[in-house]
Amino acid sequence: MKSASASSRKPEVRSQRARVLRWKAIFCVLTSGFCLLASGCIRSDPPADLTILNGAEPETLDPALLTGQPEFRVVIGLFEGLMQLDPNTARPIPGLAGSFEISPDGRVYTFHLRTNLVWSTGGPITADDVVYSWIRALNPATASDYAGQLFYLKNGEDFNAGKIKDPLLVGVHAPDKFTVRVELNRPTPFFLDICALPITYAVPRQTIEKYGDRWIMARPLPSSGPYELVYWRLNDKIRLKKNPRYWDAAHTQSDIIDLLPVGSPSAALNLYMNGQADIVWDKELVPTELVDLLLKRPDFHQFNYLATYFIRFNVTQKPFDDPRVRQALALAIDKERIVRKITRAGEQPASHLVPEGTANYLPVQGLGYDPARARKLLAEAGYPDGKGFPQFEYTFNAAAGGAAEIHQNIAIELQQMWRDQLGIHMDLRQLEWKVYLSAMDHLDYNLARSSWIGDYNDPQTFLGMFTSNDGNNRTGWKSAAYDTLITGANEQTDLKKREQIFQSAETMLVSNQVPIVPLFFYVGINYFDTNKIQGIYENILDDHPLQCIRKVSPKSTAQGPN
Amino acid sequence: MYFIRRLIFAIPLLLVISALAFWLVHIAPGGPFDRERAPASPEIERNLEAKYHLNEPIWKQYLRYLDGLVHGDFGPSLKYRNHTVNDIIAQGLPVSMTLGSLAFCFALGIGLPLGFFTAARRGRWEDYTGSFLATLAVCVPGFVLAPFLIVVFAIKLKWLPVALWESPAQAILPMIALGAYSAGKVARLFREGMLNAMQSEFITAARAKGLGENRLLFKHAVRIAVLPVVSYSGPMLADLLTGSFIIENIFQIPGIGVFLINGALNRDYTVVVGLALLYAVLLIALNLVVDFAYTWLDPRVKYE
Numbered sequence: 001m002k003s004a005s006a007s008s009r010k011p012e013v014r015s016q017r018a019r020v021l022r023w024k025a026i027f028c029v030l031t032s033g034f035c036l037l038a039s040g041c042i043r044s045d046p047p048a049d050l051t052i053l054n055g056a057e058p059e060t061l062d063p064a065l066l067t068g069q070p071e072f073r074v075v076i077g078l079f080e081g082l083m084q085l086d087p088n089t090a091r092p093i094p095g096l097a098g099s100f101e102i103s104p105d106g107r108v109y110t111f112h113l114r115t116n117l118v119w120s121t122g123g124p125i126t127a128d129d130v131v132y133s134w135i136r137a138l139n140p141a142t143a144s145d146y147a148g149q150l151f152y153l154k155n156g157e158d159f160n161a162g163k164i165k166d167p168l169l170v171g172v173h174a175p176d177k178f179t180v181r182v183e184l185n186r187p188t189p190f191f192l193d194i195c196a197l198p199i200t201y202a203v204p205r206q207t208i209e210k211y212g213d214r215w216i217m218a219r220p221l222p223s224s225g226p227y228e229l230v231y232w233r234l235n236d237k238i239r240l241k242k243n244p245r246y247w248d249a250a251h252t253q254s255d256i257i258d259l260l261p262v263g264s265p266s267a268a269l270n271l272y273m274n275g276q277a278d279i280v281w282d283k284e285l286v287p288t289e290l291v292d293l294l295l296k297r298p299d300f301h302q303f304n305y306l307a308t309y310f311i312r313f314n315v316t317q318k319p320f321d322d323p324r325v326r327q328a329l330a331l332a333i334d335k336e337r338i339v340r341k342i343t344r345a346g347e348q349p350a351s352h353l354v355p356e357g358t359a360n361y362l363p364v365q366g367l368g369y370d371p372a373r374a375r376k377l378l379a380e381a382g383y384p385d386g387k388g389f390p391q392f393e394y395t396f397n398a399a400a401g402g403a404a405e406i407h408q409n410i411a412i413e414l415q416q417m418w419r420d421q422l423g424i425h426m427d428l429r430q431l432e433w434k435v436y437l438s439a440m441d442h443l444d445y446n447l448a449r450s451s452w453i454g455d456y457n458d459p460q461t462f463l464g465m466f467t468s469n470d471g472n473n474r475t476g477w478k479s480a481a482y483d484t485l486i487t488g489a490n491e492q493t494d495l496k497k498r499e500q501i502f503q504s505a506e507t508m509l510v511s512n513q514v515p516i517v518p519l520f521f522y523v524g525i526n527y528f529d530t531n532k533i534q535g536i537y538e539n540i541l542d543d544h545p546l547q548c549i550r551k552v553s554p555k556s557t558a559q560g561p562n
Numbered sequence: 563m564y565f566i567r568r569l570i571f572a573i574p575l576l577l578v579i580s581a582l583a584f585w586l587v588h589i590a591p592g593g594p595f596d597r598e599r600a601p602a603s604p605e606i607e608r609n610l611e612a613k614y615h616l617n618e619p620i621w622k623q624y625l626r627y628l629d630g631l632v633h634g635d636f637g638p639s640l641k642y643r644n645h646t647v648n649d650i651i652a653q654g655l656p657v658s659m660t661l662g663s664l665a666f667c668f669a670l671g672i673g674l675p676l677g678f679f680t681a682a683r684r685g686r687w688e689d690y691t692g693s694f695l696a697t698l699a700v701c702v703p704g705f706v707l708a709p710f711l712i713v714v715f716a717i718k719l720k721w722l723p724v725a726l727w728e729s730p731a732q733a734i735l736p737m738i739a740l741g742a743y744s745a746g747k748v749a750r751l752f753r754e755g756m757l758n759a760m761q762s763e764f765i766t767a768a769r770a771k772g773l774g775e776n777r778l779l780f781k782h783a784v785r786i787a788v789l790p791v792v793s794y795s796g797p798m799l800a801d802l803l804t805g806s807f808i809i810e811n812i813f814q815i816p817g818i819g820v821f822l823i824n825g826a827l828n829r830d831y832t833v834v835v836g837l838a839l840l841y842a843v844l845l846i847a848l849n850l851v852v853d854f855a856y857t858w859l860d861p862r863v864k865y866e
Contacts, residue, residue, distance in 0.1 A: 045728070057642075059641055059642055059643065060642065060643045060644045061644060062643065062644060065643050065644075067597065067599070140605070140609040140612075141609075141613065142609075143606075143609040143610045143612070143613040143614075144606070144609075145595070145597065145601055145606065145610070146601075146602075147601075147602070147606050147609075148601060148602020148603060148606065149602075151602055151603070157602075157603060157605075160603070160605060160606065160609070161603060161605035162605070213638060213643065213644065214644055214645070214646070214649075215644075216644040217644065217645075217649075233653060233816060234642070234645065234649070234650060234653045234654065234816060235653075235654065235816040235817075235820060235821075236653075236657075236727065236816030237816075260726075260814070262814055263811050263814070263820070264811050264812055264814070266709065266812075267724070267725045267811075267812060267813070267814050270712060270716070270717065270724040270725060271724060271725055271726070271814075273717075274716070274717070274723070274724050276723070276724070276725075276726065432827070433592075433827065434590070434591065434592025434593070434596055434827070434828075434829050435590075435591045435592055437592055437596040437597070437598065438591040438592040438596060439591075441596070441600070451598070452598075452599075455599075470600075471600025471601060471602070471603075471604075472599055472600045474600075
């Protein structure tokens with residue numbers, strides 16, 4: 001009995017031991033497998049000459065499709081248009097076109113291409129390539145968001161809308177290999193600026209026709225700019241290397257540039273402080289809670305930026321259909337307090353929409369801070385001391401990172417100012433970004449936080465927005481007089497007269513009718529050590545051509561004078 | 563037979579999930595092409611909608627999507643227009659899976675010994691300390707733990723990099739930050755399991771037969787005590803493998819977690835539905851594996 005049980009238990013114990021061993025073996029195999037996996041998936045590269053933290057992950061690198069600054073700051077290295085941006089001023093200077101002529105009526109531009117233009121993969125860049133690129137951007141099948149930037153061309157809008165099918169009717173032609181002739185609907189003083197925008201950049205026809213929407217992923221990717229795309233790893237890194245066939249390659253300063261998408265300001269700051277990044281050039285990558293401290297450092301640079309923060313009124317609803325009510329609310333805002341207490345990055349309070357420093361324009365002064373006059377206007381409108389004023393809402397968006405906090409704090413501040421100065425009560429309504437946009441489009445709001453970044457350096461990009469049928473109006477405010485002024489300004493070839501017309505339009509917008517209240521002008525902030533990095537200049541568009549930027553080691557600066 | 567049946571049931575389940583995800587993301591206000599700047603003409607918007615068939619009725623869009631899916635095509639991303647959802651998964655998933663696997667190993671590697679140890683020393687100070695640590699790991703959220711780890715180990719001590727995903731050293735902090743919660747959870751589950759197992763009748767019987775305490779713990783109690791951990795580890799692995807928005811964002815890791823959250827915020831319809839399906843497939847598969855592991859570990863469990 002006893003021996004039987006012992007003999008029957010032994011194999012069981014053995015099998016248990018075997019099981020435990022099997023467990024251990026499986027665990028070891030798994031662990032080592034994962035470790036191998038880890039070392040395999042994590043990659044290493046030769047170091048770059050420059051590492052730039054570039055803000056959000058680019059949505060696209062297709063010049064015809066891009067809409068945002070992080071995209072533009074990469075694409076500016078890969079492709080080039082007839083004009084390019086001066087790194088100092090961000091004004092247009094000759095790019096693929098070495099020279100150009102403008103007809104006296106300002107409606108015909110003739111560009112002469114340089115004769116030494118070659119794609120990075122070989123083969124000449126011709127006038128036909130430029131025409132192809134423009135027509136492609138306008139083609140409805142390309143579905144470009146910013147096709148509107150080419151609506152200045154004759155028949156550009158109709159071709160994009162599918163009303164005209166023949167691309168030959170569009171106002172861009174190549175009479176010969178080196179000439180691009182452009183016909184415009186009306187004189188457009190900022191058209192050269194447009195010719196430096198990505199939508200006009202020369203893109204490779206054969207690659208696009210072969211690969212379709214994913215053509216950017218083709219390798220090698222023919223580029224017309226100073227850099228070639230080595231790789232683009234989503235949310236990880238974009239690596240560029242110098243294009244030796246670029247017409248001005250002799251002046252390209254850095255051979256390899258890495259651009260990293262970074263979503264979190266604290267990660268950006270940590271990477272920079274630990275020396276893993278040379279340049280951080282997105283204001284969103286400055287932690288808002290530290291901004292006033294950081295701006296005291298010599299490697300943090302703050303400058304004027306072509307962008308305005310403002311409030312929209314929905315003028316289709318009572319009581320905001322009355323301009324006096326809108327003026328009263330505008331006059332009761334202490335904007336100085338908002339920039340000093342909340343934004344804290346050295347922003348300037350704004351009484352007008354077009355930022356200081358905009359080309360072809362000297363802005364007009366709008367409404368300042370005058371609570372007494374505000375109360376008087378509100379009383380005239382029928383709400384003495386705010387009595388009988390209906391409750392209303394201020395709509396603002398939730399945003400990523402620090403911006404959300406700023407929007408919220410401004411909302412609270414406004415709520416308090418209007419309660420204290422005017423005796424009116426406002427509720428706050430925070431919406432997720434897309435819901436907010438949809439509410440704006442449907443005029444489903446009373447007051448809404450807004451902002452606008454200029455597309456190009458001209459008052460038209462700000463003032464054109466509030467014409468009656470512009471999709472960006474979003475206030476319900478329609479004024480035939482205003483529309484006439486804007487159209488008149490854009491027919492004008494005399495820049496001085498044009499400026500005066502724009503000034504009367506802006507006065508109407510910010511002093512008399514007030515469908516919007518400008519709060520402050522944004523500033524741009526980037527950070528890099530000026531002793532180590534050269535070739536980035538402060539300009540109002542905050543655009544920095546990549547080929548001008550270089551890292552100088554202490555050694556090479558020492559050698560400089562020799 | 564049972565497992566084959568489960569696999570067959572998974573197909574209608576995935577269909578329901580995809581339809582639901584598709585419908586929910588489409589009825590949310592705002593669309594993928596709503597931007598702060600409205601296009602210059604209504605035709606531009608129409609061109610965009612036509613290109614991505616958003617102008618069709620939703621059932622037709624869904625059928626089109628299913629047709630693509632059958633051919634292994636998750637469709638183009640509406641936000642990242644040069645990329646397809648397949649591109650996004652192909653680039654992001656291996657990274658998230660690597661980090662997730664590491665975090666899974668970390669969770670088991672820390673959680674199981676800690677649970678065992680605290681159970682074996684029940685009621686003594688070692689138990690209290692260990693249990694406190696486990697509870698702490700469960701309570702502290704990733705967005706607190708991750709910056710804390712970065713400040714201590716990357717900025718003050720300079721032992722490890724602050725972020726990015728290029729060398730194995732860069733995987734350590736995110737692995738801990740991602741795995742800590744699961745490690746704590748595993749420790750607590752395993753401790754509970756051990757204590758329960760130690761009170762069960764077959765252990766009393768074994769003890770009565772004169773088996774040593776260590777042998778009881780290692781050979782008999784463990785197999786039963788590990789069961790709650792096993793059933794938890796299926797969903798846990800699925801969760802870890804599909805990436806975490808917070809951890810990937812803080813450590814700048816190019817994984818898939820960021821895309822799921824941003825996809826929803828951006829109304830990137832195809833990305834949201836594609837990743838929801840991916841997550842569902844992983845969850846179903848891993849739950850199957852868990853059930854399979856049960857039959858292997860616990861002879862009392864049988865599936866018919």
